[in-house]
Amino acid sequence: MPRRNWAGNVRYAARRYHRPSSLDELRRLVAGSDRIRAVGTGHSFNRFGDTTGDLVSLAGLPAAVTLDPDRRTVTVPAAMRYGDLAAWLHARGYALANLASLPHISVGGAVATGTHGSGETVGNLASAVAGLELVTADGDLLAVDRARDGDTFAGMVVGLGALGVVTRITLDVVPAFDLCQSVRLGLPREALDAAFAGAYSVSVFTDWRGPRLREVWVKQRAEDAPPPADWLGTTPADGPRHPVPGMPAENCTPQLGVPGPWHERLPHFRLGFTPSSGAELQSEYHVPRAAAAEALAALDPVAHRIAPVLQVCELRAVAADGLWLSPNHGRDSLAIHFTWIADAAAVLPVVAAVEERLASYAPRPHWGKVFGIEPARLAAAWPRYADFGALLRRFDPAGTFRTELLDRYFPR
Known part of the structure; x- marks a missing residue:
């Protein structure tokens, strides 16, 4: 291990x-x-x-995957990687509605932290969860279901690993589909909303060194017409790209508008290769989609601090959901993701400056990344924050699944 x-x-x-x-x-x-x-x-x-x-x-537990075509769900081990699940589903004619940028992550970990892909009409990965099986603090096995357990279920899905050890997860599936992926260069910032609306999944990359957004990764259904050559004032990339400058493009999924299966286009990175750069820290903040332009403008005064410690910044749209601790609870969101250099001493002061600049937009951090927002501010950003604290105390009164960081943000 x-x-x-x-x-x-x-x-x-x-x-x-x-x-x-x-x-x-x-x-x-x-x-x-x-x-x-x-x-x-x-x-x-x-x-x-x-x-x-x-x-x-949990990697040693039985790895059985069960497809239910009537309910359009699949039940999988929590330790299974999304890349492995996606290939299994595609071979049987099914798909997940969305995937994260890297297929290397486990289903359980991604769901528990509210991890997401991009697509203004598509929710994060946890929004596809229809059921959970978990081992609670006393060793009992508990099954919860979206249809049966309603509001309590909505509180348990993005659970930070704090309610029990999740062993199996049931996910919604859709019919398999094909996508084309292309990269466009030089998007004007004022065209960001139009870019998000222009395809099934869109990711925008910037380096905070100029007024234009550097790249747009456009993932559209294969049956849709490709964007025109001058789409939103951009130009087509002249070859495959990697989001992080200087990293090899062969690590990434096929581009140049070549049609292919959903699971070989939705992630940015290929399963058998190192995702992102490997040597990095990451932070991410979700702000209301309606305030996207204002939130980005609020960061402009600290762009000169961001750029020197940044590898790349990715902007994505995520649809609202009803999960209590989801970064997208109750609001369509702009996710502002920072891939930093691997130097905590240099990065952490910049993270604090970013958080202060975004404070008026009730930023919700990705639970699995680097952040330092004070607990009171986080509690104000999530309407069901206190309810989750009560749920945590109900399911784990002895603190079996507690950590120092959990105690900081959800005091007993």
Whole structure:
């Protein structure tokens, strides 16, 4: 098992590491532990998933995947990577409505933190969850369902690993579809909304070094007409691109408008290759989509501080949902994602400056990335924040799944 997260900036403090091979073994482990957390692929940049007790990988549990064509759902192990699930689904004629930029992440970890892709009519990955199976603090196995458990279920999906060890997840599926991906250069900032509306999934990249947004990655359904050569004042890229300057384009999914399966176009990165740059820190903030232009303008005065410690900034649209701790709860959002250099001493003061500039837009951070917003400000940004704290105390009164960071943001 890894002793550090994927980026290497967090060294886990766990005393013991476990990889159970059966559900019963996991249940006994949870029931006998005073502190335990599950770890997935380690693509988290903070200590929400860390513990001084037991750290458990679910990768050794049975890997059965169950498709229900009548309900249009698939039930999968929480430890399964999205890239592996996507290939399995596509072979059977089905798809997920959206994927994150990298297919390397586990389903359980992505759902628990509100991870997302892009698409103004598509929700984040957690919004596709129809059911959860989890081992609670006393070792019991609990199944919850969207249709049956309603509001409580909405509080449990983006659960930060704080309510139990999620073992299996049921997701909505749709018929498989093809996409074309192309890269456009030099988008005027005032055309950002039009760009998001121009395709099924759109990601915009900038370096905060000039007035125009550097690249637009356009992922459109194969049956739709391609954008014209002068689309929104941009020009077509002359070859494949990588979002991070200087990184090899072969790490990325096919571009240049070549049609292909949804799971080979929605992610930016290919499963067998290093995603992003590998040596990095990440932060991300979700602000109301209606305030996108204002929020970006609010960052302009600190652009001179952002640019020197930035590898790339990605802007994405995410549709609203009803999940209590989702960054997109109750509002369509603009996600402002920063891939920083791997130097915490240089980056953290800039993160604080970004948060201060965005403060009036009630920014909601991605739960798995680097942020330092005060607990009171986060509590004000989520209408159901206090309700989640009550749910946490109800499901885990002894603090079995607690961490230092959870205690900071959700005091007992």
